[in-house]
Amino acid sequence: MAPVIKKGIKALVDEANQVVREITVAEAITLYGKEGVQFIDLRDIRELQRDGVIPGAYHCPRGMLEFWVDPDSPYAKKMFQQDLTFVLFCGGGLRSALAGRAVVEMGLPDVLHIRGGFAGWRKGEGVIAEYIEKAHA
Ligand SMILES: O=S(=O)([O-])[S-]
Numbered sequence: 001m002a003p004v005i006k007k008g009i010k011a012l013v014d015e016a017n018q019v020v021r022e023i024t025v026a027e028a029i030t031l032y033g034k035e036g037v038q039f040i041d042l043r044d045i046r047e048l049q050r051d052g053v054i055p056g057a058y059h060c061p062r063g064m065l066e067f068w069v070d071p072d073s074p075y076a077k078k079m080f081q082q083d084l085t086f087v088l089f090c091g092g093g094l095r096s097a098l099a100g101r102a103v104v105e106m107g108l109p110d111v112l113h114i115r116g117g118f119a120g121w122r123k124g125e126g127v128i129a130e131y132i133e134k135a136h137a
Pocket residue numbers: 090091092093094095096117
């Protein structure tokens with residue numbers, strides 16, 4: 001028998017959106033490129049390769065976010081130890097809600113996420129570019 005899911009994705013995302021501020025694509029476009037604002041791309045690498053990227057966004061796969069944010073983690077990244085407004089996005093705005101909630105609860109002070117994610121950004125004619133593989137030295 002299939003397990004009974006007591007709290008589904010809709011409830012989880014709705015709850016997350018009470019904790020992390022969701023912004024529209026139009027708001028995100030006005031923030032894009034501003035000093036002190038860093039876009040964070042939570043999508044899987046295959047999504048970047050297939051759909052393209054927002055230039056300047058920092059790629060942090062969803063599964064690594066909490067580990068990269070916590071300075072005490074062995075995987076901590078300097079990117080998240082800065083006083084920045086972090087604008088999270090994923091493919092459609094669901095993963096970024098859950099991710100945003102997690103890092104707000106961890107103590108990151110200034111976190112937003114984009115409603116509709118990359119798909120919404122593209123529809124709203126936000127800047128996108130082809131993904132370019134980084135050369136590894
Ligand atoms: O998390 S998602 O909205 O990209 S399916």
